[in-house]
Amino acid sequence: MPIVQLVDDASASDEVRAVFDDIRATRKTDFINNFWRAIANDPKLLARTWADLKAIMATPGTLDPLVKEMIYIAVSMTNNCEYCIHSHTAAARAKGMSEEQFMELVSVVGMANETNRLSISLQVPVDDRFK
Amino acid sequence: MPIVQLVDDASASDEVRAVFDDIRATRKTDFINNFWRAIANDPKLLARTWADLKAIMATPGTLDPLVKEMIYIAVSMTNNCEYCIHSHTAAARAKGMSEEQFMELVSVVGMANETNRLSISLQVPVDDRFK
Amino acid sequence: MPIVQLVDDASASDEVRAVFDDIRATRKTDFINNFWRAIANDPKLLARTWADLKAIMATPGTLDPLVKEMIYIAVSMTNNCEYCIHSHTAAARAKGMSEEQFMELVSVVGMANETNRLSISLQVPVDDRFK
Amino acid sequence: MPIVQLVDDASASDEVRAVFDDIRATRKTDFINNFWRAIANDPKLLARTWADLKAIMATPGTLDPLVKEMIYIAVSMTNNCEYCIHSHTAAARAKGMSEEQFMELVSVVGMANETNRLSISLQVPVDDRFK
Amino acid sequence: MPIVQLVDDASASDEVRAVFDDIRATRKTDFINNFWRAIANDPKLLARTWADLKAIMATPGTLDPLVKEMIYIAVSMTNNCEYCIHSHTAAARAKGMSEEQFMELVSVVGMANETNRLSISLQVPVDDRFK
Amino acid sequence: MPIVQLVDDASASDEVRAVFDDIRATRKTDFINNFWRAIANDPKLLARTWADLKAIMATPGTLDPLVKEMIYIAVSMTNNCEYCIHSHTAAARAKGMSEEQFMELVSVVGMANETNRLSISLQVPVDDRFK
Numbered sequence: 001m002p003i004v005q006l007v008d009d010a011s012a013s014d015e016v017r018a019v020f021d022d023i024r025a026t027r028k029t030d031f032i033n034n035f036w037r038a039i040a041n042d043p044k045l046l047a048r049t050w051a052d053l054k055a056i057m058a059t060p061g062t063l064d065p066l067v068k069e070m071i072y073i074a075v076s077m078t079n080n081c082e083y084c085i086h087s088h089t090a091a092a093r094a095k096g097m098s099e100e101q102f103m104e105l106v107s108v109v110g111m112a113n114e115t116n117r118l119s120i121s122l123q124v125p126v127d128d129r130f131k
Numbered sequence: 132m133p134i135v136q137l138v139d140d141a142s143a144s145d146e147v148r149a150v151f152d153d154i155r156a157t158r159k160t161d162f163i164n165n166f167w168r169a170i171a172n173d174p175k176l177l178a179r180t181w182a183d184l185k186a187i188m189a190t191p192g193t194l195d196p197l198v199k200e201m202i203y204i205a206v207s208m209t210n211n212c213e214y215c216i217h218s219h220t221a222a223a224r225a226k227g228m229s230e231e232q233f234m235e236l237v238s239v240v241g242m243a244n245e246t247n248r249l250s251i252s253l254q255v256p257v258d259d260r261f262k
Numbered sequence: 263m264p265i266v267q268l269v270d271d272a273s274a275s276d277e278v279r280a281v282f283d284d285i286r287a288t289r290k291t292d293f294i295n296n297f298w299r300a301i302a303n304d305p306k307l308l309a310r311t312w313a314d315l316k317a318i319m320a321t322p323g324t325l326d327p328l329v330k331e332m333i334y335i336a337v338s339m340t341n342n343c344e345y346c347i348h349s350h351t352a353a354a355r356a357k358g359m360s361e362e363q364f365m366e367l368v369s370v371v372g373m374a375n376e377t378n379r380l381s382i383s384l385q386v387p388v389d390d391r392f393k
Numbered sequence: 394m395p396i397v398q399l400v401d402d403a404s405a406s407d408e409v410r411a412v413f414d415d416i417r418a419t420r421k422t423d424f425i426n427n428f429w430r431a432i433a434n435d436p437k438l439l440a441r442t443w444a445d446l447k448a449i450m451a452t453p454g455t456l457d458p459l460v461k462e463m464i465y466i467a468v469s470m471t472n473n474c475e476y477c478i479h480s481h482t483a484a485a486r487a488k489g490m491s492e493e494q495f496m497e498l499v500s501v502v503g504m505a506n507e508t509n510r511l512s513i514s515l516q517v518p519v520d521d522r523f524k
Numbered sequence: 525m526p527i528v529q530l531v532d533d534a535s536a537s538d539e540v541r542a543v544f545d546d547i548r549a550t551r552k553t554d555f556i557n558n559f560w561r562a563i564a565n566d567p568k569l570l571a572r573t574w575a576d577l578k579a580i581m582a583t584p585g586t587l588d589p590l591v592k593e594m595i596y597i598a599v600s601m602t603n604n605c606e607y608c609i610h611s612h613t614a615a616a617r618a619k620g621m622s623e624e625q626f627m628e629l630v631s632v633v634g635m636a637n638e639t640n641r642l643s644i645s646l647q648v649p650v651d652d653r654f655k
Numbered sequence: 656m657p658i659v660q661l662v663d664d665a666s667a668s669d670e671v672r673a674v675f676d677d678i679r680a681t682r683k684t685d686f687i688n689n690f691w692r693a694i695a696n697d698p699k700l701l702a703r704t705w706a707d708l709k710a711i712m713a714t715p716g717t718l719d720p721l722v723k724e725m726i727y728i729a730v731s732m733t734n735n736c737e738y739c740i741h742s743h744t745a746a747a748r749a750k751g752m753s754e755e756q757f758m759e760l761v762s763v764v765g766m767a768n769e770t771n772r773l774s775i776s777l778q779v780p781v782d783d784r785f786k
Contacts, residue, residue, distance in 0.1 A: 001524045003254050003351055004361070031260065035246070038253040042365035045372070048445055049246065055441060056242050062231045067198050068239050074202045075243035077776040078209040080342050080604050083250040084243070085778060086261040089527055099528070100193045103566035106776045108199050110569075111187050112206035112215070114769035115166070115180065119214040121732040121761045122169040123134050123740060129162065130217040131394045132655045134744055135754070173758035176765075179576055186572060208383040211473050211735050216385060220396055230397070234435035237383045241438075245376035252339040252368045254347060262525045263786045265516050265613055266623070293522065297508070300515040304627035307634075310707055311508065317703060318504050324493045329460050330501050336464045337505035340471040342604050345512040346505070348523040362455045370461050373449050374468035374477070377428070377442065381476040384431040385396050391424065392479040393656045470645040473735050478647060482658055492659070496697035499645045503700075507638035514601040514630045516609060527778050555784065559770070562777040573770065580766050586755045591722050592763050595729045599767035602733040607774040608767070610785040624717045632723050635711050636730035636739070639690070639704065643738040646693040647658050653686065654741040 007040035015043040019050050026058060033087060066095045070105050077109050138171035146174040150181050157189060164218060197226045201236050208240050269302035277305040281312050288320060295349060328357045332367050339371050400433035408436040412443050419451060426480060459488045463498050470502050531564035539567040543574050550582060557611060590619045594629050601633050662695035670698040674705050681713060688742060721750045725760050732764050 007016060009032075019040075020032055040046045057068055069092040076084035089102065097105075138147060140163075150171075151163055171177045188199055200223040207215035220233065228236075269278060271294075281302075282294055302308045319330055331354040338346035351364065359367075380386075400409060402425075412433075413425050433439045450461055462485040469477035482495065490498075511517075531540060533556075543564075544556050564570045581592055593616040600608035613626065621629075642648075662671060664687075674695075675687055695701045712723055724747040731739035744757065752760075773779075 001254065001348075001519075002256055003252070003347065004364075033258045033261070034255050035250055038255045039249055039368075041253075041361065042369060044448065045249075045365065045369050048448065049249070049372075052242060052441055052445070053246070055437065056235075056238050061235045062229060063201075063235050063239075067201065068235075070194075070198065070202060071205045071236060071239045072243045074205040075209050075240055076247055077772060078206050079244065079247045079251075080775050081247040081250055082778065083255045083257055084247045085527065085776070086257045090261045098193060099565065102528075103569065104187075104192045104194050104199075105202060106563075106773065107187050107566060107569050108194075108202045109206055109776055110573075110769045110773045111183060112203045113210065113772040114765045115184070116207055116210045116212040116215045117732060117768040118170055118176075118180070118761060118765045119166055119212055120210075120735050121134070121740070121764055123132065123737060124165050124169045124214045125133055126214055126217045126394075127164050129164070130221045132650075134740065135757075170761075172754065173762060175579065176758060176762050179579060180765075183572055183576070186568065208379060211382050213385065216383065216396065230434065233397075234438065237380065237432075238435060238438050240383055241376045241380045241442075244379040245372045248339060248375040249368065249372045251342050252347070252371055254344060257525075263516060263781075264518055265514070265609065266626075295520045295523070296517050297512055300517045301511055301630075303515075303623065304631060306710065307511075307627065307631045310710060311511070311634075314504060314703055314707070315508070317699065318497075318500050323497050324491060325463075325497050325501075329463065330497075332456075332460065333463060333467045333498060333501045334505045336467040337471050337502055338509055340468050341506065341509045341513075343509040343512055345517045345519050346509045348519045352523045360455060366449075366454045366456050366461075367464060369449050370456075370464045371468055373445060374465045375472065377446070378469055378472045378474040378477045380432055380438075380442070381428055381474055382472075383396070384434075385394065386427050386431045386476045387395055388476050388479045388656075389426045391426070392483045470641060473644050475647065478645065478658065492696065495659075496700065499642065499694075500697060500700050502645055503638045503642045503704075506641040507634045510601060510637040511630065511634045513604050514609065514633055516606065525778065526780055527776070557782045557785070558779050559774055562779045563773055565777075569773075573773070576766060577770070580759075580762050585759050586753060587725075587759050587763075591725065592759075594718075594722065594726060595760060595763045596767045598726045598729045599733050599764055600771055602730050603768065603771045603775075605771040605774055607779045607781055608771045610781045614785045622717060628711075628716045628718050628723075629726060631711050632718075632726045633730055635707060636727045637734065639708070640731055640734045640736040640739045642694055642700075642704070643690055643736055644734075645658070647656060648689050648693045648738045649657055650738055650741045651688045653688070654745045 002034075002038055004038060004041045006034055006037035008037065012040065013043060016040045016046060019043075019046050023050060026054060035083065035087065066092060066097060069095060070097070070101075073105065074109050074112075077106075078113065133165075133169055135169060135172045137165055137168035139168065143171065144174060147171045147177060150174075150177050154181060157185060166214065166218065197223060197228060200226055201228070201232075204236060205240050205243075208237075209244065264296075264300055266300060266303045268296055268299035270299065274302065275305060278302045278308060281305075281308050284316075285312060288316060297345065297349065328354060328359060331357060332359070332363075335367060336371050336374075339368075340375065395427075395431055397431060397434045399427055399430035401430065405433065406436060409433045409439060412436075412439050415447075416443060419447060428476065428480065459485060459490060462488055463490070463494075466498060467502050467505075470499075471506065526558075526562055528562060528565045530558055530561035532561065536564065537567060540564045540570060543567075543570050546578075547574060550578060559607065559611065590616060590621060593619055594621070594625075597629060598633050598636075601630075602637065657689075657693055659693060659696045661689055661692035663692065667695065668698060671695045671701060674698075674701050678705060681709060690738065690742065721747060721752060724750055725752070725756075728760065729764050729767075732761075733768065
């Protein structure tokens with residue numbers, strides 16, 4: 001259950017509605033997912049977050065859009081963010097991620113968490129070569 | 132400072148030496164980084180971890196090797212593992228990651244951590260569409 | 263679903279009942295929330311935790327009680343503790359936190375998580391001035 | 394040791410210099426701390442992060458500026474971000490936080506981390522009253 | 525809700541079936557829990573993970589099997605992994621963990637999380653004696 | 656570097672000195688490690704934390720003292736608390752933990768972190784049998 005009301009279209013202020021409209025136009029869909037409806041309780045947080053996400057995720061850069069989604073999923077899995085795992089896995093599948101690729105991503109995330117913890121457990125010193 | 136002695140070549144048992152040899156052959160370098168020298172205190176842990184890492188990271192699959200390194204870095208950043216950030220960033224640079232790509236990866240990791248926390252903070256319910 | 267039985271009033275031992283009575287008296291309410299009923303399975307853990315919480319949260323100090331609740335919420339959001347986010351947000355609202363304040367708290371928590379991760383990602387050295 | 398070069402004034406591009414100038418003007422000091430010099434390797438990340446931080450932390454809102462710094466510190470402690478703990482504690486002290494207030498903040502952070510973990514350990518269900 | 529289909533016996537490939545058979549034989553039960561059915565979407569991940577788990581948890585070593593389960597639970601509580609807390613607590617109870625022992629484990633996990641956070645909050649330097 | 660001054664014996668208040676004396680008497684050593692000297696900046700936090708630690712770790716219960724230290728280490732490794740890993744590993748070695756036992760503990764911590772992350776990644780639903 002959410003801690004705040006989800007802002008629906010009818011109760012959205014003009015400031016919120018403008019962001020919702022841009023999300024719809026950018027993503028070419030009428031669907032606004034709950035994340036945006038939740039943070040819309042603070043219109044400035046909504047505007048700032050959407051502007052940042054668009055700049056990072058939807059603007060062509062040096063990384064493939066699907067690679068960026070997979071990095072997003074890896075972070076979400078490591079943070080144990082249920083919502084984020086579901087929403088970004090859906091986004092990655094929509095961008096063409098196969099089930100084999102997803103399971104290979106999961107393998108890397110599991111392995112990385114194991115070896116991260118081994119390094120931390122033994123307080124392994126960083127090799128000079130890596131500095 | 133490490134919690135255990137790092138195992139050098141001179142003091143390595145035959146079981147450890149066999150893994151070190153395979154790391155050198157697989158990576159085509161004489162360099163064995165401290166992570167392996169630390170977990171070599173448990174030869175079975177060393178053998179198992181290297182076998183798993185080779186299977187996941189060095190075997191051709193459905194993901195590009197550089198993409199897998201970037202996922203590994205994203206997890207290491209999120210787990211705050213100093214050793215792992217250094218070693219896997221070095222590995223990714225060796226595989227051709229540019230500084231622009233690295234900074235874009237960092238942007239995604241930062242943004243993902245922010246929106247993960249916003250989702251968690253507001254306990255946003257997963258949209259039916261994502262299930 | 264809880265891992266242990268929640269201790270109801272009827273089955274509470276004298277030691278548990280004494281703590282429940284003090285919670286009720288201190289908070290001026292008959293309501294005992296599930297957290298206390300769960301840890302009551304270890305009466306000493308219950309007594310110790312309640313004594314500590316009362317000392318830290320309910321005793322006048324140098325920080326405003328509402329500020330302390332907001333710090334508690336920030337930790338709970340960062341730890342992804344669903345129960346804690348719900349219970350301490352309820353407590354903060356009862357102490358007068360407005361929805362605008364809550365959303366501003368959420369903004370700070372989100373931003374802090376992003377810049378924390380950027381600092382960690384780039385392994386930024388602490389400035390001499392801060393030491 | 395940082396993963397990237399820290400951008401000094403001499404090598405800063407015009408885009409980076411403009412942000413550095415605004416940081417100096419806003420904070421009324423010539424000092425630019427390492428965090429900004431590190432993320433300056435991606436001028437857009439620098440510009441975006443500074444704009445967001447200024448909007449959240451330096452713009453009058455419903456929370457006291459010192460309270461916002463203490464929330465920032467609580468998140469940084471929970472995330473184990475050494476740089477962030479040092480820089481934001483310095484900022485809070487500059488805004489008037491006393492040592493008694495700091496130690497009381499630390500007490501709350503410690504207690505919250507304990508009870509968060511107890512709630513998670515026992516999988517305590519959220520009380521209906523809190524929903 | 526899972527992100528992938530759980531693999532049931534009817535749809536299991538020969539490679540998956542062989543692992544399921546070994547889990548059944550090793551554990552002397554017909555029951556295969558959902559964790560294995562989920563990772564079975566990647567048969568190699570399934571085989572590798574089961575081989576590692578059997579080597580670590582089911583092979584006699586220097587630690588008592590119940591102690592190893594309790595260490596597993598402590599990690600799972602600290603990572604906030606609901607599934608893992610439930611499955612490993614069930615396993616530990618099956619190996620003879622009493623409710624008093626479980627609550628004492630919970631006390632240690634809570635206390636460790638508090639003092640961990642105090643150490644991190646104050647950036648306590650490691651004593652020379654511990655190095 | 657610590658965020659606060661470490662309290663040495665000369666500058667300790669009577670309240671702090673009383674706790675230091677009890678630590679020395681309980682542990683049968685003159686050595687007070689830095690953790691206690693750091694939290695001594697808040698004498699009530701010092702007194703409360705020592706009382707809790709003594710009750711949990713030094714009082715005979717249903718778990719072996721060495722097992723409790725190993726649980727403490729597992730939490731500290733998972734939380735990436737450098738100070739805590741060093742101090743509790745030293746304590747466990749003093750209580751008789753062998754290097755083989757330590758490495759086996761590290762193996763379990765690594766494995767648990769991997770399977771925790773796999774469970775979270777795939778959002779595996781808890782089996783009815785475990786509830």
